[in-house]
Amino acid sequence: MINILLFAHLQEMIGESKLCLDLADHTVGQIKEWMETQYSQVNLQHVMTAVNEEFATDATVVKKGDTIAFIPPISGG
Amino acid sequence: MTTSLFEIIDKSIDVEEVRQKVTDRNAGAITVFIGTVREMTKGKKTLHLEYQAYPSMAIKMFEQICKEIQERWPEAKLAITHRVGHLKISDIAVVIAVSSPHRKMAYEANEYAIDRIKQIVPIWKKEYWEDGTEWIGDQLENVPYPKGNPSMGEEESCD
Numbered sequence: 001m002i003n004i005l006l007f008a009h010l011q012e013m014i015g016e017s018k019l020c021l022d023l024a025d026h027t028v029g030q031i032k033e034w035m036e037t038q039y040s041q042v043n044l045q046h047v048m049t050a051v052n053e054e055f056a057t058d059a060t061v062v063k064k065g066d067t068i069a070f071i072p073p074i075s076g077g
Numbered sequence: 078m079t080t081s082l083f084e085i086i087d088k089s090i091d092v093e094e095v096r097q098k099v100t101d102r103n104a105g106a107i108t109v110f111i112g113t114v115r116e117m118t119k120g121k122k123t124l125h126l127e128y129q130a131y132p133s134m135a136i137k138m139f140e141q142i143c144k145e146i147q148e149r150w151p152e153a154k155l156a157i158t159h160r161v162g163h164l165k166i167s168d169i170a171v172v173i174a175v176s177s178p179h180r181k182m183a184y185e186a187n188e189y190a191i192d193r194i195k196q197i198v199p200i201w202k203k204e205y206w207e208d209g210t211e212w213i214g215d216q217l218e219n220v221p222y223p224k225g226n227p228s229m230g231e232e233e234s235c236d
Contacts, residue, residue, distance in 0.1 A: 005131065007129060007131060007199065007201060008129060008201040008203070008212040008214075009212040011129075012212075046214070050131075050134055050199070053131075053133055053134040053137050054137075055197075069131055069134065069199070071131070071199050072201065072212065072214055073213075073214020074195070074196075074197075074198065074199055074200055074201060074214065075195075075200070075201050075202045075212075075213040075214055076128070076130070076135075076159060076170075076171070076194050076195060076198050076199075076200025076201070076202070077112050077159075077170070077171050077191055077194045077195045077198075077200075
């Protein structure tokens with residue numbers, strides 16, 4: 001299993017702040033595609049991704065127990 | 078009392094407390110940047126804001142910014158506190174304190190810190206207007222790291 005963290009509008013659209021899914025050994029890109037298929041209202045095109053709190057690319061492979069966070073465009077400060 | 082240089086908190090920020098964290102006998106200057114909640118943006122009236130963070134990663138990114146600052150301005154000392162939750166107009170959202178031997182470095186490093194916060198620190202604000210709400214995203218044109226990849230070189234102590 002992997003943990004998926006959702007923030008901002010993604011959290012509101014999906015209605016959850018955290019998902020636990022059986023998607024270990026998939027790439028970030030594959031997980032994004034899976035999310036977009038599962039939640040048709042979600043667009044992850046401009047969304048950055050972090051795996052275990054480090055920014056990752058679509059090619060990063062997510063392992064069992066990892067935490068992947070979708071980081072929509074930020075607006076801190 | 079906490080001694081952590083980087084914090085995400087859900088209550089009012091004590092500006093003086095952040096400033097004190099960068100106090101240094103060799104400092105000749107301290108710059109304190111205070112980011113506040115603005116009422117009017119491009120003619121649109123904000124009623125209040127809500128900030129949300131991914132706290133554990135945000136702290137890591139503050140430490141990353143600290144590392145970048147130490148590479149550019151080795152004598153500068155940095156502390157950042159960002160608030161989350163419900164904020165009213167004029168409330169303080171972020172405080173950045175930088176001390177350094179001379180003022181130029183303190184100004185430059187402080188501006189660098191706020192610029193980088195807006196690029197890499199996972200914090201979001203939701204605007205509440207009279208006619209609706211929206212999660213704001215400022216960094217569409219940016220990438221998290223200008224060179225495409227984090228420069229995760231030698232770890233320096235930033236805490």
